[in-house]
Amino acid sequence: MLSDKRLARLFSSQRLSSAGKRLAFMPAALLLAACATSTTNTTEPAAMPRPAEQAARPAAPAVPTQEELTLKSLVALQDRLYRVAAPLIVNNSELCKANARNLLGFTAKNRYSYSKEYVAAAQQALGLGDRLQIMGVLEGSAAARAGVRPGDGILAVEGQRLPEGENAERQAATILAPIVTGRSSVKLSLLRQGEEVAINVPLTYACAYGFELGNTDNVNAYSDGHRVLVTRGLMNFARTDDELAYVLAKEMAHNALAHPARQRTSATAGGIIDNLTRIRPDMSTMNGLAGIKPMPQDLDAMADKLAMYMLARANYKLDGVVPFWRRLAAQYPPGTLNAYTALHPSTGYRITIMERTIKDVRAKQAAKKPVMP
Structure with missing residues (x-):
């Protein structure tokens, strides 16, 4: 996240909020208690549930796959790594010498950021799709102060739409490098809870x-x-x-x-x-x-x-x-x-x-x- 060789580095990070905690849980099913209202003799055995009553019972929660559990564990560790690194890179630009430069201050991934066997797990466990989504925001960065949030989808930077799909990270890196160079801030178009949000994000000078x-x-x-x-x-x-x-x-x-x-x-x-x-x-x-x-x-x-x-x-x-x-x-x-x-x-x-x-x-x-x- 914190370097520029991959998109995660161009989007440099954090305190980073845990992407692994934003899991795609199914909504809790409503529990229905069917009460018998007939005048059947109470000494008779209780009637078997009718098909409609059986259908009303909540489905058992889905059991996470091994891939989902593995991915969530790795993401939690990476989140901790970014969170601890954040104060070090933000406060030590003077000591990093030639390795300090302006950073966007957040990380972004989509489901294809992971190897093939984990694409489905990234979608189910992390809620990632084809669009690049902000995974974490560097604590103490200008991006955090500007209101960038984990979970925001990235639609465009400086009016230029970002790619989606399998090669989105690599293609976005090519687009972002010249945009970030020589600027003090960038305009982001984000998708937040179904609505488009425009934010001007000052860049953060930090160890890259x-x-x-x-x-x-x-x-x-x-x-x-x-x-x-x-x-x-x-x-x-x-x-x-x-x-x-x-x-x-x-x-x-x-x-x-x-x-x-x-x-x-x-x-x-x-x-x-x-x-x-x-x-x-x-x-x-x-x-x-x-x-x-x-x-x-x-x-x-x-x-x-x-x-x-x-x-x-x-x-x-x-x-x-x-x-x-x-x-x-x-x-x-x-x-x-x-x-x-x-x-x-x-x-x-x-x-x-x-x-x-x-x-x-x-x-x-x-x-x-x-x-x-």
Whole structure:
């Protein structure tokens, strides 16, 4: 949602409201109690229900398919990822350097945004059709303040109708790129509860990173210079949103400092991200370190220092930073291949830099100075 390589990134995100909660439930059937009014002897057995009475009984609720349950679970995790990322990207444009630009501030998908076997599930469980629909709005963005809502269908941008159907995301990306460039706001035509609504949406200057969910239980995260991926396993390991923010800020810092390019891992990490975002990733390619070189101590420390400032500027709590990374390293030591600490092995040195930086950040906050490295 938060980058421009796919429509979800062009529509950049959030706090994002949960699309997974907008399920297409059938209306509750009216329960009818049929009372006998005949003068039949009360000692006789009760009459069997007539066909009309049987038809009046409510139908049993539809049982969600496995595809619907899977999709809802993934969407809930992605919603959390966007929600936690929102303050980090909105409040750190000054620290993202060349990776900051104007964003629309919301994500959009249709039922064809998912792989073929999940198209029907996206329609039933998420209420998606052929038209692109806003899935979530970036908390703190101009789009949120302008009144853009999850569930709005997108009809047109600056008077240009957006495509529908199977290739809508790709085609919309081609249309939106030149529209967004050089503008401070865009006019949206939205479909809301059956009525067309026109909204002028100021663009939000923010870090233009994509945030992706890795569909695997491995406890890891990756950055390729433009995107950040956090696996389902690491999201589950993070007990609070603050702990998840520690991971996101660290990977954002690697991107801002161009570490993937410096390490020449951009292409490899990008391939891993592409793979792990699939509904069924090819885990045979994830053996060992999956081709990623462990991050050198000095580069890791640079990213940790920048991450502390990003977290503070986004108003995340710094008290839990050191305990979180210690707990992760203790549970998944460097020898645990395909886990975060194997790619970031210098935990002791990293913690020294974190503690020093947190003191500097707090001193600047106490003196009411700009929270900048």
